[in-house]
Amino acid sequence: xxxxxxxxxxxxxxxxxxxxxxxxxxxxxxxxxxxxxxxxxxxxxxxxxxxxxxxxxxxxxxxxxxxxxxxxxxxxxxxxxxxxxxxxxxxxxxxxxxxxxxxxxxxxxxxxxxxxxxxxxxxxxxxxxxxxxxxxxxxxxxxxxxxxxxxxxxxxxxxxxxxxxxxxxxxxxxxxxxxxxxxxxxxxxxxxxxxxxxxxxxxxxxxxxxxxxxxxxxxxxxxxxxxxxxxxxxxxxxxxxxxxxxxxxxxxxxxxxx
Amino acid sequence: xxxxxxxxxxxxxxxxxxxxxxxxxxxxxxxxxxxxxxxxxxxxxxxxxxxxxxxxxxxxxxxxxxxxxxxxxxxxxxxxxxxxxxxxxxxxxxxxxxxxxxxxxxxxxxxxxxxxxxxxxxxxxxxxxxxxxxxxxxxxxxxxxxxxxxxxxxxxxxxxxxxxxxxxxxxxxxxxxxxxxxxxxxxxxxxxxxxxxxxxxxxxxxxxxxxxxxxxxxxxxxxxxxxxxxxxxxxxxxxxxxxxxxxxxxxxxxxxxx
DNA sequence: ATGTTAACTAACCGTACGGTTAGCAAACCG
DNA sequence: CGGTTTGCTAACCGTACGGTTAGTTAACAT
Numbered sequence: 001x002x003x004x005x006x007x008x009x010x011x012x013x014x015x016x017x018x019x020x021x022x023x024x025x026x027x028x029x030x031x032x033x034x035x036x037x038x039x040x041x042x043x044x045x046x047x048x049x050x051x052x053x054x055x056x057x058x059x060x061x062x063x064x065x066x067x068x069x070x071x072x073x074x075x076x077x078x079x080x081x082x083x084x085x086x087x088x089x090x091x092x093x094x095x096x097x098x099x100x101x102x103x104x105x106x107x108x109x110x111x112x113x114x115x116x117x118x119x120x121x122x123x124x125x126x127x128x129x130x131x132x133x134x135x136x137x138x139x140x141x142x143x144x145x146x147x148x149x150x151x152x153x154x155x156x157x158x159x160x161x162x163x164x165x166x167x168x169x170x171x172x173x174x175x176x177x178x179x180x181x182x183x184x185x186x187x188x189x190x191x192x193x194x195x196x197x198x199x200x201x202x203x204x205x206x207x208x209x210x211x212x213x214x215x216x217x218x219x220x221x222x223x224x225x226x227x228x229x230x231x232x233x234x235x236x237x238x239x240x241x242x243x244x245x246x247x248x249x250x251x252x253x254x255x256x257x258x
Numbered sequence: 259x260x261x262x263x264x265x266x267x268x269x270x271x272x273x274x275x276x277x278x279x280x281x282x283x284x285x286x287x288x289x290x291x292x293x294x295x296x297x298x299x300x301x302x303x304x305x306x307x308x309x310x311x312x313x314x315x316x317x318x319x320x321x322x323x324x325x326x327x328x329x330x331x332x333x334x335x336x337x338x339x340x341x342x343x344x345x346x347x348x349x350x351x352x353x354x355x356x357x358x359x360x361x362x363x364x365x366x367x368x369x370x371x372x373x374x375x376x377x378x379x380x381x382x383x384x385x386x387x388x389x390x391x392x393x394x395x396x397x398x399x400x401x402x403x404x405x406x407x408x409x410x411x412x413x414x415x416x417x418x419x420x421x422x423x424x425x426x427x428x429x430x431x432x433x434x435x436x437x438x439x440x441x442x443x444x445x446x447x448x449x450x451x452x453x454x455x456x457x458x459x460x461x462x463x464x465x466x467x468x469x470x471x472x473x474x475x476x477x478x479x480x481x482x483x484x485x486x487x488x489x490x491x492x493x494x495x496x497x498x499x500x501x502x503x504x505x506x507x508x509x510x511x512x513x514x515x516x
Numbered sequence: 517a518t519g520t521t522a523a524c525t526a527a528c529c530g531t532a533c534g535g536t537t538a539g540c541a542a543a544c545c546g
Numbered sequence: 547c548g549g550t551t552t553g554c555t556a557a558c559c560g561t562a563c564g565g566t567t568a569g570t571t572a573a574c575a576t
Contacts, residue, residue: 027372028287028368148449149461150460155446161420162417164423165423169415188450201409
């Protein structure tokens with residue numbers, strides 16, 4: 001069946017959100033004007049108000065999407081991981097995947113000050129809940145021996161910081177594919193907190209094989225690949241499957257609204 | 259000798275910069291108005307224009323200060339470190355120290371888009387130079403065996419990301435002291451990239467002893483403390499010594515301009 | 517005393533932004 | 547076909563912001 005009117009509306013709405021998110025990441029909330037967002041979509045400013053009541057709602061929408069992705073990833077991580085460390089790493093990997101793939105270039109959870117008090121309260125509450133869950137995973141990992149003893153609060157701050165920094169330098173058009181980045185990030189996080197002695201890391205992110213292809217395995221890759229790498233792939237697959245197909249159509253290319 | 263007029267001017271100028279930096283970190287460049295900065299200093303907006311020609315110069319000043327600190331830290335790290343990994347970690351530790359101690363609550367090197375083209379070009383050039391130097395340290399470390407094989411670009415992105423995230427959650431009034439934070443951060447970064455098998459990390463940042471005090475050593479602390487911890491203290495000391503004493507007077511407390 | 521300069525304020529200016537309004541054109545629906 | 551809704555534009559409004567100006571106060575120098 002062809003997309004209904006509501007489908008079209010939803011797709012365009014998502015496109016607006018995507019464009020706004022990219023711009024907020026690049027120039028900040030206050031540094032982005034409604035005119036600019038509209039122009040990037042080939043439309044005038046007033047058109048945006050058909051999809052969102054005001055600028056703040058745009059920001060709130062970004063946060064909503066990010067938090068949805070966060071909790072979905074958390075659930076997948078909890079299911080697939082076999083110990084605290086795996087659950088944590090898989091959650092992070094899923095989250096990065098989702099934001100990178102879908103929202104084009106993730107949403108940084110800064111600029112919450114710009115939200116209306118109610119929206120802000122909601123966001124802060126959700127974000128804190130997510131962070132608490134992550135810290136709990138670290139503690140689980142310490143308890144079950146998969147994570148080296150450390151300060152869970154600091155460990156999560158470090159991981160989230162590295163993650164939230166990604167949109168500042170990652171360019172989808174660059175040499176690294178999201179898939180490679182997810183893997184390499186997971187590796188380094190894993191190494192930072194793992195209790196097992198000094199796992200190997202990815203040596204060259206751009207050289208990571210993109211698919212479970214039959215090409216020759218690189219010596220620094222799957223040779224001593226931990227089982228978690230299969231889980232990361234599974235998490236990525238699941239995340240993709242959970243997205244309605246029609247939303248995937250928005251994909252990477254710029255969407256013209258008119 | 260009592261502070262001369264120029265001293266006073268310099269101190270106030272620094273106070274303005276500090277207030278601006280704190281506000282830029284909290285609410286972003288565009289989210290901060292000159293009126294707000296002035297009000298926080300107990301002064302009217304026009305007064306600020308005695309110290310800086312315009313708002314952009316304020317931002318450029320923050321960046322200048324940060325980059326100065328960056329290169330000073332790099333030099334100290336290079337001198338004090340005995341291998342690539344130590345030089346890297348000491349550089350990072352010095353940088354964090356400097357920004358946390360002096361600029362009250364570091365400057366995030368975002369929002370470079372808001373700069374005038376010339377200022378931006380200068381900043382980008384310097385920042386890239388710094389990042390290249392850090393990556394070079396990673397490569398040195400891999401070569402001399404102190405750093406585990408990894409992608410230097412990614413490793414530095416991760417470390418810088420975690421570092422730049424600090425101002426988003428660190429409150430000088432909170433339970434963690436800058437000194438403790440520096441140590442704990444260094445620990446976790448060290449662990450992420452070190453070639454030696456799984457060093458121990460700080461378990462509770464807030465419990466770290468603040469001075470080389472004579473109080474009982476905690477079991478998770480100095481017992482197997484690597485020599486680098488002494489170097490971190492040395493780097494912190496040097497950084498402090500290099501700052502002119504009169505600037506230290508600005509310190510933490512809010513400075514009223516009038 | 518007197519002139520000079522630095523530090524600051526109150527009031528103002530131009531503009532760019534978020535948001536609104538009125539209206540047009542095409543699509544949809546009976 | 548006619549009536550209604552949807553998606554958009556052009557033009558406009560109020561305001562808050564960056565920056566300027568003119569003038570006041572006080573410190574300092576001679």
